[in-house]
Amino acid sequence: MIRQLLYRSGQLAEFTAADIGRLLSRARAFNTGQGIGGLLLHHDGLFMQLLEGPVAAVDALYARIAADPRHCEVRLLVRAERHAPLLAGPGMAWAETPYDGEALVFPDVETDRCALDRLETAGGDRVAAAMRAFLQGAPVPGGGLGCARVMERVL
Numbered sequence: 734m735i736r737q738l739l740y741r742s743g744q745l746a747e748f749t750a751a752d753i754g755r756l757l758s759r760a761r762a763f764n765t766g767q768g769i770g771g772l773l774l775h776h777d778g779l780f781m782q783l784l785e786g787p788v789a790a791v792d793a794l795y796a797r798i799a800a801d802p803r804h805c806e807v808r809l810l811v812r813a814e815r816h817a818p819l820l821a822g823p824g825m826a827w828a829e830t831p832y833d834g835e836a837l838v839f840p841d842v843e844t845d846r847c848a849l850d851r852l853e854t855a856g857g858d859r860v861a862a863a864m865r866a867f868l869q870g871a872p873v874p875g876g877g878l879g880c881a882r883v884m885e886r887v888l
């Protein structure tokens with residue numbers, strides 16, 4: 734059995750494409766060593782991330798992520814056990830969709846088409862459906878974000 738964990742958060746810090754590239758590079762190296770796989774999504778200043786792997790490793794990683802000051806209102810959406818991962822292999826895939834016809838925020842960060850294809854072919858899987866909806870701009874599960882108030886205090 735593996736742990737499957739899905740969360741979403743608001744972007745509190747401004748990220749550049751180089752920042753995202755470094756974050757993904759570090760995450761891929763760390764996750765591979767821990768047997769963790771997943772997919773990080775970005776849409777309109779929000780992130781949604783799927784983590785899959787050994788229970789203790791995924792739970793420890795999520796605790797680190799939830800305490801990271803670069804985001805706000807981290808909300809756990811799914812925490813479940815599965816026999817097999819939704820996505821194949823360790824590491825961290827990436828995908829982003831533009832907001833209302835605007836350009837991608839991180840155009841230099843390559844989208845993982847295989848991971849997106851897997852979300853599409855997963856049919857009624859609730860995690861895949863939530864991630865597809867997020868990328869299409871559906872309301873974020875769990876309610877609105879209070880990041881603007883937090884960011885005002887930071888600035």
